[in-house]
Amino acid sequence: MRNLMFKVAYDGSKYHGFQRQDNAWTVQEAIEDGLKTLLKEDVKIIGASRTDAGVHAKGQVFNLKVDTPIPVERFPLALNTKLPRDIIIIDTIDVDDDFHARYNSKDKVYSYQIYNNNIPSPFVRNYAYHIKRKLDLNKMREGASYLIGKYDFSSFRSAGCNAKTSIREIFSIDIEKSNNLIVIRIKGGGFLYKMVRIIMGTLIKVGLNKIDPKGVQKILLAKDRQQAGPTAPACGLFLEKIYY
Incomplete structure (x- = not known):
């Protein structure tokens, strides 16, 4: 076998x-x-x-x-x-015989794509979240910086999550833009149910000047899902890589 x-x-x-x-x-x-x-x-x-x-x-x-x-x-x-x-x-x-794809995984990298232009593109509609208003990437980067580290991510934990603990560690969040396509990459030791999409929804609100960048830290420390932004659509999310 x-x-x-x-x-x-x-x-x-x-x-x-x-x-x-x-x-x-x-x-x-x-x-x-x-x-x-x-x-x-x-x-x-x-x-x-x-x-x-x-x-x-x-x-x-x-x-x-x-x-x-x-x-x-x-x-x-x-x-x-x-x-x-x-x-x-x-x-x-x-x-090896004892290898288990889920239990032996260590770190994961996800990416999220945003098509940031007032006119949508038919070619990325299934692979990027279309946002008309221009996003402030510098503010989004500042907001993301408050999530780097090991914390209780209850504010970014969706209802229905059955994880025993909401403690998770994020190693990096990188935000890049090429033409109208914004790609946000997040690397962590593991993620809660819909955690990445809730983080993305929150950072998008920061980019739209609806949440102050320092407000991300307050949301994190509040440990309250109601304080965070909406869950971003699934279409923009990619599982990039799993480390063992």
């Missing part, structure tokens, strides 16, 4: 998140269906991150224990022929 680790990229627009659900089409179900066709047996994969409906991934990871002679270098090509075109296996490697 082999333990295989897969790196996968997907467009989450048509899926109700990564994790398999009873009454909704998910990325996990699509992958498991493809694996069943390829391997001629029922399989269950272990995903590293439960991305929400509409969220995309460039570096999602899952592992699978299976008895197969398929070489790792051929696995991506073979499995991709069995998957929808919006899900692509990037890489496959053999790992």
Whole structure:
């Protein structure tokens, strides 16, 4: 029996998140269906991150224990022929038997895209949040600086989050702009349910001068979800990379 680790990229627009659900089409179900066709047996994969409906991934990871002679270098090509075109296996490697995609992960990087122009673009509508008014990136960077470190992120924790603790650590938040596209990258040891999207919604309000940059620190210390900004739309969020 082999333990295989897969790196996968997907467009989450048509899926109700990564994790398999009873009454909704998910990325996990699509992958498991493809694996069943390829391997001629029922399989269950272990995903590293439960991305929400509409969220995309460039570096999602899952592992699978299976008895197969398929070489790792051929696995991506073979499995991709069995998957929808919006899900692509990037890489496959053999790992130790005790490797677990979720429990062994250490740090994660997410990015959030904003199309900042008064006229929307039809080409990024599924991959960026369109905001008409010009955002003040310097104020957003200042606001983001107050979130760097290890804190209680209860103010950025969505209802329905079942995490045992709301203590999390953010290592960096970088904000860049190219033409009309703003990309915000956030790296942390782990994130609460919809935490990244709530942070983005809050920073957007800072960029629109609706929240003072120093107000982000007050929101953080308040430990009150009602103090933070709205949850930003899922379309702009990408799971970039998972570190092990």
